[in-house]
Amino acid sequence: MNFLVNKILDDGSVSYGLTGSGYVVLIIVCVLLMTIGCFARDNNSKLNVKHIAFAAMAIALAVATSMIKVIKLPMGGSVTLFSMLFIVLIGYWYGIKTGLTAAIAYGVLQLLLDPYILNIPQVLLDYILGFGALGLSGIFSKSKHGLVKGYIIGVIGRFICSFLSGWIFFAVYTPDFFNSAILYSVVYNGSYIGLEAVVTLVVISLPPVNKALAYVKNNLV
Secondary structure, rough: OOOEEEEEEEEEEEEEEHHHHHHHHHHHHHHHHHHHHHHHHOHHHHHHHHHHHHHHHHHHHHHHOOOOOOOOOOOOOOOEHEEEEEEEEHHHHHHHHHHHHHHHHHHHHHHHHHHOOOOOOHHHHHHHHHHHHHHHHHHOOOOHHHHHHHHHHHHHHHHHHHHHHHHHHHHHHHOOOOOHHHHHHHHHHHHHHHHHHHHHHHHOOOOHHHHHHHHHHHHHH
């Protein structure tokens, strides 16, 4: 593990930071995941390059908008400029296989860009499973109102992972007035994830936006 991460001691608490080799390994994993997911979607190889291009564009937009933090919470987590939507779109466009692999690749990128590592289970919950859950949108790829349904299920999946991480690994930060690490994790993680989700759902439900997104799915991707 010392090859990939370094131990960081801060006022008695222990966390880990990525080494240069760790960054390289995660970048390679990210590229492989996205490529595998796009090729798994369809046996028609003529379309695979387009799938990769659109998925990569969506991931790039998600990364860019994730850096625009409208509201940032003190212990991590923030309301961003629709970053979750761009990952959800990949599953909505191409289905569950591509959606999950692209979402996991995005989680790897978030780990690269803003790592906070306590241990492997925490990394899995916060980054791999948490962001990867957004790919569950692919379940409703062919459903009526599939984007709205997919967004809701993806966000619920991310919330569950963030809640579990907060409850299990960050319970020590629970304020005294909450008297419950479970309640604190629900409120804390639900506040930023829920707020961004509500705003996003309102925007994508607007008729002009809804029609534009449906046109992209049916005619471009």
